[in-house]
Amino acid sequence: MSILSVNFIDVFYSSAQALHGVSLNLNKGEFAFIVGRNGAGKTTLLKTICGVLNCKNGSIVFEDREIQNLRPEFLSQRGIRFIAQERRVFQSLTVKENLELAAFASGVALSETIRTAIEIYPQFEKLLNQKAGKLSGGQKEILLIVRALTGNPKLLLIDEPTEGLASIVIDDIYKLLEKMRGSVSAIIVEQNLNLVTQLADRIYPMKEGKIVKEITDRSEICNVKELEVYL
Amino acid sequence: MFGLTIGAILYLVSIGFAITFGTMKVINFAHGSIYALAVYFFMTSLPYVKNNFVVSLLIGIALVIPLSYLIEKYIIRYLYGESVHYAIIATYGVLFSTTDTIKWIWGTNPWPIIVPTRASIQLFDVTVPLYRIIIIGAAVAIFIALHLFFKKTIAGKVIVAALDDSVGVRCLGIDQFKYFSLVFVIGSALAGVGGILYSPIAAAEPYMGFRFVLLAFAVTLVGGMGNLTGAFISAFSLGMLIAMTARVLPRLSEMMVFVVMAVVLLLRKEEYE
Numbered sequence: 001m002s003i004l005s006v007n008f009i010d011v012f013y014s015s016a017q018a019l020h021g022v023s024l025n026l027n028k029g030e031f032a033f034i035v036g037r038n039g040a041g042k043t044t045l046l047k048t049i050c051g052v053l054n055c056k057n058g059s060i061v062f063e064d065r066e067i068q069n070l071r072p073e074f075l076s077q078r079g080i081r082f083i084a085q086e087r088r089v090f091q092s093l094t095v096k097e098n099l100e101l102a103a104f105a106s107g108v109a110l111s112e113t114i115r116t117a118i119e120i121y122p123q124f125e126k127l128l129n130q131k132a133g134k135l136s137g138g139q140k141e142i143l144l145i146v147r148a149l150t151g152n153p154k155l156l157l158i159d160e161p162t163e164g165l166a167s168i169v170i171d172d173i174y175k176l177l178e179k180m181r182g183s184v185s186a187i188i189v190e191q192n193l194n195l196v197t198q199l200a201d202r203i204y205p206m207k208e209g210k211i212v213k214e215i216t217d218r219s220e221i222c223n224v225k226e227l228e229v230y231l
Numbered sequence: 232m233f234g235l236t237i238g239a240i241l242y243l244v245s246i247g248f249a250i251t252f253g254t255m256k257v258i259n260f261a262h263g264s265i266y267a268l269a270v271y272f273f274m275t276s277l278p279y280v281k282n283n284f285v286v287s288l289l290i291g292i293a294l295v296i297p298l299s300y301l302i303e304k305y306i307i308r309y310l311y312g313e314s315v316h317y318a319i320i321a322t323y324g325v326l327f328s329t330t331d332t333i334k335w336i337w338g339t340n341p342w343p344i345i346v347p348t349r350a351s352i353q354l355f356d357v358t359v360p361l362y363r364i365i366i367i368g369a370a371v372a373i374f375i376a377l378h379l380f381f382k383k384t385i386a387g388k389v390i391v392a393a394l395d396d397s398v399g400v401r402c403l404g405i406d407q408f409k410y411f412s413l414v415f416v417i418g419s420a421l422a423g424v425g426g427i428l429y430s431p432i433a434a435a436e437p438y439m440g441f442r443f444v445l446l447a448f449a450v451t452l453v454g455g456m457g458n459l460t461g462a463f464i465s466a467f468s469l470g471m472l473i474a475m476t477a478r479v480l481p482r483l484s485e486m487m488v489f490v491v492m493a494v495v496l497l498l499r500k501e502e503y504e
């Protein structure tokens with residue numbers, strides 16, 4: 001059952017076109033991965049789906065309703081959560097306050113959000129009153145994921161969750177993503193192909209603002225060598 | 232003591248300007264309109280409430296709150312994320328039109344306003360008018376209240392978070408504009424409070440909004456854009472500076488503020504580039 005379909009969208013930064021007739025599909029519970037070189041348009045695609053950017057042509061259908069060009073605060077309430085590449089937490093607030101805003105936004109009790117956070121990442125217990133800006137890169141990413149998961153969203157859009165992180169932390173993040181499998185759908189931008197093949201239900205390689213292929217076949221997904229040409 | 236009073240007033244009128252600047256990156260000269268209008272509403276209502284200062288103050292503030300809400304909703308909101316030039320032009324336009332409206336309704340003559348209390352207090356060997364102490368107390372109280380607002384309330388935290396990562400706030404599903412407009416209205420109300428408290432010392436005239444908004448601009452720049460504690464320190468220091476210059480070179484006292492602003496801007500040049 002389809003949860004999201006993106007149909008032939010064109011996206012512009014003022015007059016420069018960044019996406020050219022991009023389409024993709026995602027079924028409920030699936031993890032789709034987007035791979036591609038720098039500047040291919042991966043971030044632009046996620047930002048357009050979550051409403052941060054508008055598209056000129058085409059449509060985006062989420063749970064059978066057209067959602068293109070709606071505002072991100074509205075789409076977030078509908079269950080679409082975006083985690084940006086820059087990994088910007090609310091740095092002047094504490095870890096707890098970061099969670100508090102997520103809980104507030106979703107109408108969930110703060111205590112419940114804190115409990116989930118600690119369950120996912122036990123070290124948060126000691127870090128609750130620390131400024132989020134002081135967390136390590138991996139901790140920030142996990143905090144952002146916990147924040148985004150608050151209130152049981154339906155679709156996560158995660159932009160390069162492991163970029164620039166040490167391999168131990170990357171493992172943590174992947175275990176976390178693995179645990180989320182089944183309870184949420186996701187589109188993840190990721191350059192580390194070994195990780196992609198572990199989790200992907202489908203892969204969309206991008207190049208110069210276009211999606212060049214749709215890979216759903218299990219044997220093709222596992223063929224890391226073949227995928228390398230897109231990076 | 233005069234310096235502290237001026238500092239307190241500067242703080243009250245600047246803080247709203249500083250918050251809008253710091254959080255929403257909008258330079259809001261319409262702040263001067265609210266400041267002036269609050270004073271005119273205040274003095275117009277005085278005779279109707281048996282010259283009760285506090286009641287008139289509340290009336291003045293109550294009347295500028297919806298006005299500032301409309302300014303935010305129909306003008307400022309379109310300026311978020313736009314170049315500051317648009318903001319300056321648009322809000323300066325508002326300031327011009329309200330100044331002319333004031334001239335049209337109330338005329339151009341200054342209106343003296345009586346001081347609500349002539350009582351004074353003996354502090355060591357100087358006699359200090361009670362009214363000035365009230366003004367300073369109000370500024371300090373508002374400073375503390377604003378700190379608590381930004382540190383403890385959810386609305387305050389949303390604003391701080393939006394400063395760090397506005398896309399992040401929106402993607403959590405929080406409508407940040409709702410909170411921006413709340414803060415905008417609070418800031419405007421404070422400008423009104425400052426204007427009204429200052430009016431018995433200065434008298435009301437149509438161009439008061441212009442003068443004060445430029446001072447607020449200077450206080451904000453010197454304090455470090457949108458830095459709340461910075462604005463407090465900067466307001467009081469500049470207030471002292473005005474008072475001291477006034478003693479030696481009365482004509483230059485306000486100009487000194489802009490001299491300091493220019494120096495600070497030169498020193499911080501890189502930060503603003």
Ligand SMILES: Nc1ncnc2c1ncn2[C@@H]1O[C@H](COP(=O)(O)OP(=O)(O)OP(=O)(O)O)[C@@H](O)[C@H]1O
Pocket residue numbers: 013016018036037038039040041042043044045085
């Ligand atoms: N704010 C912007 N204004 C103008 N052009 C932009 C902007 N952001 C991105 N672009 C351009 O749009 C194209 C796609 O960029 P995008 O950030 O989506 O790429 P990406 O695939 O996420 O790259 P990376 O791997 O570096 O994150 C690039 O050519 C980029 O230069």
Ligand SMILES: [Mg+2]
Pocket residue numbers: 042043044085159
């Ligand atoms: Mg990117």
